[in-house]
Amino acid sequence: MKIRVPHIEWSEAESAPPLEPGTAHVWQLPMEASESQLRDHVQRLSAEEQAQAYRFVRPELTRRYITRRSLLRVVLEQYLRPLGMPLAFRFNNFGKPYLDGASPAARILFNTSQTHEMALMAVCREHEIGIDVEYLRPISEFRQLGKRFFTDAEQQEILSMPEEKQLHAFFWIWTGKEAILKACGIGISTGLKRASIGIRENGPHLDRLDRDLGDVRNWELRGFLPHEDYQATLATHSSIHQLQFLKCRVG
């Protein structure tokens, strides 16, 4: 089987477009920043975030963290401002962040994922959403990781691929698991086997979900390549029928 995920086009966006029901926005947040931009970014962070930014052992990690957190705030504020809502976060028991104080009618949900020089944020109304991106790098032990953490069916999916495609298949299953378990609000901390991911011609597919996490038919996975060096999967409610891919040019 040849996996051919749908091609995506990024639109440059200086501001958040209206978020219509049935639509999800996927933002790519740029990680590069000049010295003066970085100074501006730092000012937007909370005191706690500023302290965290300087705990990293490498300056690039500090730069990525500051830039990512700043742009996350800038973009989310653009969704909230027309609603008259301030930006404030709360976290569930598994550490998933939510916007605080949102009225049910104006519920805006988001999720983020970052690796290396890629940061993605997914936003939609009313429904939970999850996203995961992985940097494509050689993982010598990926079959062993699959054996330990994937279901039998998922391991079979990988092994049924030609050898040169197996690592990509592994990443589709991994990002599919992370995306759906983040959408469910629990992340992978309670076990990777709570969701089982298959692979179809257009990428990852949710085959099974533990019953307490909801009905598998309510969810849809969409694999995409944000860049040739990265694989990503978005998990949305099945009523989300349109995606907009936005490259952030704000801030």
Add this chain to the structure above:
Amino acid sequence: MTPAEIREEILDILGDIAPDEDLSTLKDDVAFRDQLELDSMDFLDIVMELRKRHRIQIPEEDYGNLASMASTVAYLTPRMKDIAPKS
């Protein structure tokens, strides 16, 4: 292995998983994720590497003990006390 030897072993594993990182400034009492670029897959790589090198089996419910160097060494010390360090 002594706690100091376990710490060296963890540094060696981290060096393989994240070769770009400067581990000499790693603070033991701060979470790995707050200092290094480690994602969840890298984290599970640590678990796999401990199993491969020393046959240490870490159940999923114990993964929270591996958040920082200090908590990892504390968790592994009784489990690795009878393991000889690499010569």
